[in-house]
Amino acid sequence: MSAPRTPVTVRVPAKVNVQLAVGAARPDGFHDLANVFLAVSLFDEVTATPADTLTVTCEGPDADKVPLDRTNLAARAAEILATRAGIEPAVHLHIAKNIPVAGGMAGGSADGAAALLACDTLWGLNTPLAELLDICAELGSDVPFSLVGGAALGTGRGELLTPVGAGTFHWVFAVADGGLSTPAVFREFDRLAEAAGTEIPEPQASPALLAALASGDADALAAVLANDLQPAALSLRPQLARTLAAGVDGGALAALVSGSGPTTAFLCRDAESAEKVAAALSASGTCRATRIASSPAPGATVLPS
Ligand SMILES: C[C@](O)(CO)[C@H](O)COP(=O)(O)OP(=O)(O)OC[C@H]1O[C@@H](n2ccc(N)nc2=O)[C@H](O)[C@@H]1O
Ligand SMILES: Nc1ncnc2c1ncn2[C@@H]1O[C@H](COP(=O)(O)OP(=O)(O)OP(=O)(O)O)[C@@H](O)[C@H]1O
Structure with missing residues (x-):
């Protein structure tokens, strides 16, 4: 287990839902879905750099609309991963934001998934995919799909994924x-x-x-x-x-x-x-x-x- 000292950059796509079938509200406030996700070639990039404490910066046309505190999904991903690994989230996360903010394209979810993978790589944790997907589901219903991309059917609240075929x-x-x-x-x-x-x-x-x-x-x-x-x-x-x-x-x-x-x-x-x-x-x-x-x-x- 050796952690790279150089910054790690992860590229992550936006999504569109080609079918979004919504059921009745569940007791927990979520809705069951049949959610056919398709990842599209609009990307954010998240760079994780070793630092004394957890900090977030953001650049891009909508950067002023992105929270830079611990509510940022990228910061939350780093915190959850670090807690599970029993280490400090000593990382600076820089988000190059190209996905529209609060636009229905899972931009925040994308940054959460990207930060998770970037920190996992930076800290040399090699967390199994199934565990990364659990953390993604904890972060939000769209986050597991941001990690895997491609095309997938999401059931439950959208977090339970089955890959599906997709042409161009x-x-x-x-x-x-x-x-x-x-x-x-x-x-x-x-x-x-x-x-x-x-x-x-x-x-x-x-x-x-x-x-x-x-x-x-x-x-x-x-x-x-x-x-x-x-x-x-x-x-x-x-x-x-x-x-x-x-x-x-x-x-x-x-x-x-x-x-x-x-x-x-x-x-x-x-x-x-x-x-x-x-x-x-x-x-x-x-x-x-x-x-x-x-x-x-x-x-x-x-x-x-
Ligand atoms: C609309 C979609 O983007 C379609 O992919 C997603 O269903 C939304 O996923 P998301 O942004 O990751 O949402 P979450 O962060 O999990 O949930 C935010 C809020 O959206 C509502 N929510 C979300 C997903 C879901 N299946 N049912 C819901 O009712 C709930 O009020 C929840 O408190
Ligand atoms: N890294 C992030 N990028 C953008 N917004 C973030 C981020 N982290 C937290 N947020 C918060 O999440 C809110 C929703 O932003 P987001 O861009 O994820 O919306 P969305 O694309 O509509 O999400 P979804 O398609 O998953 O429902 C923002 O208004 C912002 O307050």
Whole structure:
């Protein structure tokens, strides 16, 4: 067990949920999900450097919206890992943030998973993957997927992962002004369901969606994309409907809210079409910025030093 003295940098992807089926609220406040995660090629990087105490810094266009105290998921990951190993979390964590903050793309979760892997490597712990995944689940429902990446079905509250097949797809993401709180979107989902008075069915992964995802057929996937949180996100942020429409008018095969939003995701036929959709979204004035990405992307990865 020898710990490298040089800094360790981990690259970690954002996610989009191509199916997000949400069940009724559980007694613990969480919702059971059938959550088909897809990692996309928008990345944060977390660098762990030996230090006297645990500190966090962040750079990037949204850096001012990222907490630098112990509530940062990267700091929490380092603390939990150090406590389990019986050592001090003597590390400086620097986050190069490219994933939209509070955007429904699991940016904080990504940094938690990246910091965990970076610290595990820096401290030479070689923690087994199953144990790393347990720590990820303790950090948040999306964090296990950020560690493994690719494409996976998440059940339970989203933390129990089964890998699924995925061909290549091209995406545009429209970044909105301001974020949406994930708990607030789930609460709005509950409120809308109660107002509608309908029974919420058990969440089930769609066989048609899994087949379309595996085939790499963008038209087939476009026909079955589904996010049960979308009505709740639109209820809290009605102007997102204009962004969704602008992307479809601009040539996207399909549009949906990414996870709990407010980032919107546009599935495109190919890389060339994605450029055109991004330009149309920018010209529409209905979003703050656009990002082009492809999927699937690898999970948290240590970069060569
Ligand atoms: C919307 C998604 O991003 C889809 O992947 C996730 O379900 C959210 O995952 P996350 O941000 O990691 O969420 P967590 O940190 O685990 O939980 C934050 C809050 O979101 C709500 N929450 C989250 C996950 C879940 N399956 N049911 C929930 O109701 C709960 O109010 C919870 O207190
Ligand atoms: N490393 C981090 N990066 C960004 N936000 C963080 C981080 N750590 C903690 N947070 C807090 O988490 C909140 C949600 O941020 P995040 O970017 O993870 O949202 P999200 O992408 O909507 O999450 P999800 O898709 O998992 O629901 C932020 O408003 C911030 O207060």
